[in-house]
Structures are given as C-alpha cells and as structure tokens.
Amino acid sequence: MTQSVIEMVDVTRRDTKTGRTLLAGVDLLIVAGDAIGLVGPSGSGKSTMLRAIARLDAIDDGQIRFRGKIVTVDRVPMFRRSVVYLAQRPALVPGTVLQNLTLPFTFASATDSFNQAKAIALLSSLGRGESILDQDASTLSGGEQQLVALVRAILVSPTVMLLDEPTASLDAALVQRFETLARQWKDADVDRVWIWTSHDADQISRVSSKLIRLESGSVNA
Numbered sequence: 472m473t474q475s476v477i478e479m480v481d482v483t484r485r486d487t488k489t490g491r492t493l494l495a496g497v498d499l500l501i502v503a504g505d506a507i508g509l510v511g512p513s514g515s516g517k518s519t520m521l522r523a524i525a526r527l528d529a530i531d532d533g534q535i536r537f538r539g540k541i542v543t544v545d546r547v548p549m550f551r552r553s554v555v556y557l558a559q560r561p562a563l564v565p566g567t568v569l570q571n572l573t574l575p576f577t578f579a580s581a582t583d584s585f586n587q588a589k590a591i592a593l594l595s596s597l598g599r600g601e602s603i604l605d606q607d608a609s610t611l612s613g614g615e616q617q618l619v620a621l622v623r624a625i626l627v628s629p630t631v632m633l634l635d636e637p638t639a640s641l642d643a644a645l646v647q648r649f650e651t652l653a654r655q656w657k658d659a660d661v662d663r664v665w666i667w668t669s670h671d672a673d674q675i676s677r678v679s680s681k682l683i684r685l686e687s688g689s690v691n692a
C-alpha cells in the first residue's frame with residue numbers, strides 16, 4: 472500500500488483582513504517518494520499552500536496530516552524536523568555560515584547533532600571550500616545564500632522538502648548545482664518527497680513526476 476506522507480483535508484485559508492479566500496477547501500494526498508511540481512499563475516496560491524502545509528501560516532478550516540496524524544500545535548517542533556520549507560529568499564540569520572548551518576541543532580526539538588564533516592562535504596560538492604563556514608552569511612550573494620539554505624535543510628535530514636521557487640534568483644550554473652544537490656538528497660531515500668514550485672516549465676519537467684495545478688486557491692485535476 473502506498474504510504475501517506477502529507478495530507479491536506481478540506482483546507483481553507485482566508486485573508487484575515489479582507490476575508491478573501493486564498494485556499495478553497497483543498498484536498499491533497501502526497502505519498503512516499505512523490506516528486507510533485509506545483510504550478511499555477513501568479514497569485515493562484517502556491518506559496519500560500521506550501522506555507523499552510525509547513526504549518527508556517529494558520530489555516531481557517533481543515534487539517535494538515537503528516538504520516539496520517541493531524542499536525543497539532545504540540546507536534547509542530549518535531550514536524551519541522553521532517554518537513555522543511557525553503558523560500559525563494561533564503562531565511563538566513565545574522566552571523567556566519569557555520570552559525571546558520573548549526574541553528575536547527577540548537578533547538579530543543581533537535582534529536583541529533585550538527586555533522587560538520589557532512590556540511591563540509593556538501594559545501595565542497597557545491598565548489599565551496601571549508602573557509603566559507605567562517606564567512607558572514609550577509610556577505611554571500613543571494614544565490615550562495617540559497618545554496619547555504621539548501622545545505623542547512625539537507626543536514627536536518629527531512630522527509631519532505633517544500634521548495635517555493637527556490638532557484639528564481641539564481642543564475643544557470645547555480646540552478647544546476649542546486650538541482651543536483653536537491654536530487655542527491657531525494658534519491659538517497661526512496662520515501663523522500665518534495666513539492667516544488669516554479670514558473671520555469673523546463674525545471675518543473677526536470678523535477679516532477681506528478682503535477683498539481685492551482686487556480687484561484689483551488690486544485691485543478
């Protein structure tokens with residue numbers, strides 16, 4: 472039987488100020504191993520949907536389930552170790568690259584410790600030497616910051632990555648490096664899942680084996 476990883480059950484989200492519906496009763500089942508391309512016009516709700524799945528934004532109705540269990544507030548810290556959201560603009564904190572990479576391992580929910588050798592190996596596969604660890608993250612280019620954000624996500628060893636136009640501001644060479652590293656993470660475990668949004672049709676065809684189309688906050692089959 473195919474194993475349910477993420478489920479959205481009749482999920483509705485409204486704009487708190489205007490009451491406008493942003494997600495309209497979305498039902499979705501993501502199973503182990505899925506490589507989902509999430510597409511739709513600008514403003515159709517792709518980021519809203521990924522942020523709802525990641526439990527970064529509250530929903531008004533419905534449920535988000537992970538491995539069949541509702542992600543209740545008390546489960547969110549552990550859920551964040553399994554389901555990682557990567558935004559178009561990397562969410563790095565002030566400090567060095569090392570401080571950014573170790574951040575998830577400083578949280579109370581951390582179940583394992585930071586693996587510096589693995590971090591160095593990942594950075595090296597991106598053509599970056601160990602010295603980058605001591606560099607102030609704010610001095611990196613936007614593209615390099617996004618690669619650091621991907622390395623940080625991989626070090627957490629999640630089951631699910633939610634990739635929200637992650638390469639939109641990267642040049643072609645960095646896009647290729649980003650995709651290669653993300654693919655290595657995914658292929659290392661057949662159960663791993665990603666949902667990847669992009670306006671680049673070629674990228675969507677490279678990274679997805681199933682498509683979900685959003686239109687005005689609803690999923691179109």
Ligand SMILES: Nc1ncnc2c1ncn2[C@@H]1O[C@H](COP(=O)(O)OP(=O)(O)OP(=O)(O)O)[C@@H](O)[C@H]1O
Pocket residue numbers: 486487493511512513514515516517518519520
């Ligand atoms: N926090 C929020 N509060 C109110 N409205 C929001 C919020 N976030 C997004 N929206 C609105 O929800 C709609 C969907 O936005 P969203 O960013 O999810 O679309 P998208 O499909 O990701 O677009 P794009 O492809 O341009 O990134 C838009 O009309 C947007 O203005």
